Amino acid sequence: xxxxxxxxxxxxxxxxxxxxxxxxxxxxxxxxxxxxxxxxxxxxxxxxxxxxxxxxxxxxxxxxxxxxxxxxxxxxxxxxxxxxxxxxxxxxxxxxxxxxxxxxxxxxxxx
Amino acid sequence: xxxxxxxxxxxxxxxxxxxxxxxxxxxxxxxxxxxxxxxxxxxxxxxxxxxxxxxxxxxxxxxxxxxxxxxxxxxxxxxxxxxxxxxxxxxxxxxxxxxxxxxxxxxxxxxx
Numbered sequence: 001x002x003x004x005x006x007x008x009x010x011x012x013x014x015x016x017x018x019x020x021x022x023x024x025x026x027x028x029x030x031x032x033x034x035x036x037x038x039x040x041x042x043x044x045x046x047x048x049x050x051x052x053x054x055x056x057x058x059x060x061x062x063x064x065x066x067x068x069x070x071x072x073x074x075x076x077x078x079x080x081x082x083x084x085x086x087x088x089x090x091x092x093x094x095x096x097x098x099x100x101x102x103x104x105x106x107x108x109x110x111x
Numbered sequence: 112x113x114x115x116x117x118x119x120x121x122x123x124x125x126x127x128x129x130x131x132x133x134x135x136x137x138x139x140x141x142x143x144x145x146x147x148x149x150x151x152x153x154x155x156x157x158x159x160x161x162x163x164x165x166x167x168x169x170x171x172x173x174x175x176x177x178x179x180x181x182x183x184x185x186x187x188x189x190x191x192x193x194x195x196x197x198x199x200x201x202x203x204x205x206x207x208x209x210x211x212x213x214x215x216x217x218x219x220x221x222x223x
């Protein structure tokens with residue numbers, strides 16, 4: 001069974017204090033790993049898709065990386081507006097598979 | 112602007128009543144989805160549809176029903192058979208089921 005876990009559950013950073021969020025996954029053949037940002041009371045916003053180990057993608061202060069077992073979302077010099085819940089999801093290669101989402105990491109960046 | 116709309120944003124119903132949540136997209140996506148989000152849990156798939164007039168059950172379909180009569184629309188009905196209907200409901204769409212999904216703003220349903 002495909003599974004996704006995320007750690008830590010919650011993270012508090014000072015503005016400018018860089019850190020990383022972890023997404024560990026188990027899937028029988030990875031088609032893609034997806035990162036989303038979700039603000040309270042809103043729908044998730046798509047950030048990145050990673051397809052193969054070694055791949056990296058960047059967007060402003062965010063950088064996502066992928067290995068065969070996990071993905072990291074690195075946040076460099078975060079600002080308070082980066083505060084949100086970050087969700088990770090995986091999708092396997094088989095046609096009948098659906099996305100499996102992790103529970104998310106709740107990030108708070110303090111000014 | 113292309114996107115996904117859900118209405119209403121907040122919905123209140125009495126126990127025993129059926130309620131329908133609206134989802135419309137103008138992204139020309141073939142696939143559409145309904146998820147349920149509860150505190151501390153990942154998104155759970157209720158139903159999905161790959162094409163018009165076809166839909167499949169997800170992991171937690173009991174007590175829910177859907178229709179897909181138009182490519183743009185995928186309404187979800189929460190029936191009185193759903194034992195714990197109070198939740199945040201999210202609609203999403205994608206070009207294909209293997210690609211990234213784009214989400215609507217969500218509907219928060221409260222049943223008392």
